[in-house]
Amino acid sequence: MRGPQPRPELHSLAAHAAGRAGGAPTAELKHLLAANENPYDPLPGVLDAAVAAAGQFNRYPDIGCERLIDALAHRFDLPPARFAAGAGSVSVIQSLVQAMTAPGDEVIHAWRSFEAYPIITKAVCGATAVGVPLTDDGHHDLTAMADRITERTRLIFICTPNNPTGTTVRRDELAEFLGRVPENVLVVLDEAYAEFVRDEDTPDGITLCREYANVAVVRTFSKAYGLAGLRIGYAVAPESVAAALRMTAPYGVSQIGQEAAIASLAAEREVMHRVDAVITERRRMEDVLAEQGWPVTRSQANFVWLPIGDRGGDFAAACGRAGIAVRVLGTDGVRVTVGSPEANDLFLATAAEARLG
Numbered sequence: 039m040r041g042p043q044p045r046p047e048l049h050s051l052a053a054h055a056a057g058r059a060g061g062a063p064t065a066e067l068k069h070l071l072a073a074n075e076n077p078y079d080p081l082p083g084v085l086d087a088a089v090a091a092a093g094q095f096n097r098y099p100d101i102g103c104e105r106l107i108d109a110l111a112h113r114f115d116l117p118p119a120r121f122a123a124g125a126g127s128v129s130v131i132q133s134l135v136q137a138m139t140a141p142g143d144e145v146i147h148a149w150r151s152f153e154a155y156p157i158i159t160k161a162v163c164g165a166t167a168v169g170v171p172l173t174d175d176g177h178h179d180l181t182a183m184a185d186r187i188t189e190r191t192r193l194i195f196i197c198t199p200n201n202p203t204g205t206t207v208r209r210d211e212l213a214e215f216l217g218r219v220p221e222n223v224l225v226v227l228d229e230a231y232a233e234f235v236r237d238e239d240t241p242d243g244i245t246l247c248r249e250y251a252n253v254a255v256v257r258t259f260s261k262a263y264g265l266a267g268l269r270i271g272y273a274v275a276p277e278s279v280a281a282a283l284r285m286t287a288p289y290g291v292s293q294i295g296q297e298a299a300i301a302s303l304a305a306e307r308e309v310m311h312r313v314d315a316v317i318t319e320r321r322r323m324e325d326v327l328a329e330q331g332w333p334v335t336r337s338q339a340n341f342v343w344l345p346i347g348d349r350g351g352d353f354a355a356a357c358g359r360a361g362i363a364v365r366v367l368g369t370d371g372v373r374v375t376v377g378s379p380e381a382n383d384l385f386l387a388t389a390a391e392a393r394l395g
Contacts, residue, residue, distance in 0.1 A: 047161035067358065069381035072365040074201075074231075074341050076264035077378045078312050080298075087301035088268070091294045099293035102284060106296045109303050110272060114244050120274055122283035125290045127230050127258035127271030130283065131195075132158045134254070134273065137282040138193045138224055139165040146170060146186055147195040148178045150202065150370050152228060155195050166190070176203035176335045176345065180215040187219065194219065197228040198243075199235060202365070202373040203345075204337025206240040213241075216250055224279065226254045230271075231339035233262035233313050234320075240338065247274050254279060259295075261340055262313050263302040268295035316340050320376045326386050330393045345371040353392055360388040 063070060080088070100106075103123040111118040124130035131154060139145060141164040147155040149169030156167035168191075170183045178196060187194075198206045207215075219225055227243035243255035254275035260266040270291050273283055302309060323342050327334045335343045346353060350366040357364045362385050365373040374385060 045161070066361065067363045068361040069377055069384060070363045071357075071375040071377050071381060071385060072363040072373075073266075074261060074339070074373075074375045075266050076261060076312070076340075077316075077376070077381070078264055080264060081302070081305050081308055083305055084265075084298050084301040088294050088298040091297040094293060097293070098289060099291060100296060101288050103291055103296055106270075106272075106291075106299050109300050110274075113303055113306075114274065116244075116247070116274065117277070119277045120247070120280050121272060122275065122280045123270060123272045123291050123296075124283070124287050125269040125271070125295075126260055126266075127228070127256050128154050128158075129269070129287060129290060130256050130271045130273045131155070131226075131228070132162060133283045133286040134224070134226060134256070134275075134279075135159055135163045135165065135193065136286055137279065139163055141165060142190060143192040144168050144188060144190045145193045145195065146183055146191060148172055148183065148197065148200065150367060151178075151195070151197045152201045152230075153367075155197075165192075172200070172203065175205075176200070176343065177205045178207050180207065180211050184215055184218040187223065191220075191223050194223060194225045195228055196225065197230075198240065199229075199231045199337065199339040201230070201339065202341070202367050202371070203335050203343045204231075204339045204341060205335065206235060206237055206338050208239050209241040212246075216246075216253070219252065221252050224252055224254055224275075225250070226256055228256050230256070230258045231261055232257060233310070234317060234340050235338045236317060237338050244274060251276060259299050259302060263299070263309055264312075265295065265298055265302065268292065268298050270295040270299050316376050319379060319382055323374070323376060323382055323386065327389060330386075330390050332389065332393060341373050341375045343371060343373055347371065353389075356392045357385065357388055360384060362388060 107118045107121045144166045145159040146168045159165045159167040173179050229243045246253045258271035324334050348369045350372045354366045
């Protein structure tokens, strides 16, 4: 006799988790360049704040993340009512889909882009995911995305910089796209990697939130700020949307995460010094890979993208034998996180051997 069966769509969640190689290093994999984690240890002041908060984990966290939201509101000079926090940007994205869609509604996103969009839309929320292919050079095709808008469209995700290609949308093309989006459709700019952008033609999502009534931004403390293990992200959204997000995940962020995020905002200068170091390494990796003859898409994030198609499995296996974890994404290519200089040196040496082989 068959017992209760979960929805079969949920198997895609397990597949996504199995494809990740993050967490603590192992004897086989000493350099984890698969999950876009920050290679640096926690900043001392941030670690102190987290440790102090840990002394109170017998208590529930602040249900509304009020101190953190106040800090974010001060940082971006926007009303606190426009903010909502969650357990990483993935949690915030899920809350957005839950708040904005019902079965039969459509969510548009680029593909290949962040894997969570179709998984959350279909498997978790029961809405319809509409994936629109990237251009040949790995950018969002905003014209094609606008063409796919229907009466059932409720939400559009634009990942900029795009995960995994590292490309960003341009200011003029995004303005043209937003001009074609109906006012009842929410456009979400997923800016998980915003701190790593150095392309001056890339628009700032927070600025656009001030100009458009149907634009929201999702950001995270996992990447540039190095709080991946504490799970904290946030949205800047229209007040009605932000209020809905705050209702979907009560007690979703630990007090340890909240205090570490507040301390991270106070230490932003030190954070950005580390970001600058990552960008320097990113450019070095891309230059060396190009010299080796690999196709490289120039990235604005904390990773590099090798669009090498079905060679990805063999390339990742060679990296694995060298003790390096990288991320293979289907038959499209391999994404490699910018790690420490030591890890990057080993990766580049491995890539040179794989190219010659």
